[in-house]
Amino acid sequence: MKREQTADGVLNGKIALVTGGTKGIGKAVVNRLQQAGATVIVTARNQPEATYPFIAADLSRPEDVNKVATVVREQFGRIDILINNMGANTYPGGGFNTLTDEHWDQALQVNLLSSVRLDRALLPLMLEQKTGVIIHISSTSSQFPIWESTMAYSAAKSALNTYSKALATEVADKGVRVLTVSPGLNKTEAMTAFLEDYANKANITVEEMSGKLFERVGGVPIGRMAEPEETAEFIYFLVSPAASYLTGTNLIIDGGNFPVVK
Template identity: 70%
Template sequence: MENIQNQTQELEGRIALVTGGTKGIGKAIADRLTQAGAKVIVTARNQPGEIDLQHYFIAADLSVPSDVTKVANEIHEQFGGVDILVNNMGSNTLPGGGFSVLTDEHWDQALQVNLLSSVRLDRALLPKMLEQKSGVIIHISSTSGMLPIWESTMPYSAAKAALNAYSKTLSGEVAAQGVRVITVSPGLNKTQAMATFLEDLAKSAGISVEQMSQNLMERLGGIPLGRMADPKETAELVNFLVSPRASYITGANYIIDGGNFPVV
């Protein structure tokens, strides 16, 4: 019982930043870290409709370098730095249909949002972690980075694959200095963003959202657990990875996909 009670507030005194933290997986992570005792900062482009007094909010578009600088400066001024950084920001909103419909602007947008926003924020906030010789960075990637679908995720998958490689190399650089870097690759999560993605695909294909959802799961090879994840399930994994219980884990990529990924 004592061990369980200790775990409920095991992040007390820690400062955490969750990007894209006002909805979907990001909000679930922010809420879970708060529940574990952390003071959580969230970023998003727009203030959420319902004010969440649990979290310190900074409006920012992290695909814009100057906004990354703004966020880092405010964090350093208000909190001195962070102990936990969850780079959750990402999106797959570009046109489907393969290489011929994708412009240079589309590719640049995918890289800015899904890769370079994390690279820049790490560069801004990591020095303080290295100075204090402790910290955890989580990069939220996607199984799409290892299992791409040309019809709908080409630039997104390429950017997430690059994020996976970057995260692994960064972990090797900073591990000896007390900072852990871990990748989490969710599969399909039942979020509003996923619902919009499926609606757009269904409209383009002229079929129902239900049929498109089934088609997507079949295209991915099926999900043995038979459903999409609840974002809270992904958040629970992240909460464990940033906790002292995961103190010997770094450089790994954790796949959380209901058994979908087809290789050992």
């Protein structure tokens, strides 16, 4: 379900950094922020064909986080919007006995500590400016872990939620807003690869695997996965002046998946 979006100039003059911004939700966020007038810097491990400023980096490595922060400070001199979108669920399924210390460490480095380090490096700029927005992209898996496939990922994202709330409280009176966004099922390249892999292992079709996933998470009342552009539109709203009173919350965008009142 594609939505038409037009440039609106709301973010003219703003400098934004999007991590993991070359695919999926991150790529859609980059496009939406550009449409709104922001200068968007993108960081990921592999450089795509694109016209935006790009910094090649593996943010699970502290030295690469420092490199990104140095480039932002020296070349742009400020940062108004930080979208910590980097994350991955590439760890073995099958439960506790399949996950080694290395897997757990990787999950924490990618899904938690990359954001912690980048915030620590760039938040001082926002505090000097007395303005800024940080968005941590989490997952509904943080509150609905699936032991067969998301144990380490879910635990790391849950830790990210707690950290994000604490940071928001610390800097709320200093002009900086910090929010968490927890998407549900999104129709991304990573989701497609996930479904294909599990479908092959189970010797069923991708469509059948998709149905099983919907059942496993308790169903999605709206009846489909989100398009990345829909999630990006929500994130754009959160960084815009229209959301100026929002901070410290974990906002779920899941098509009605959660069956409880939160």
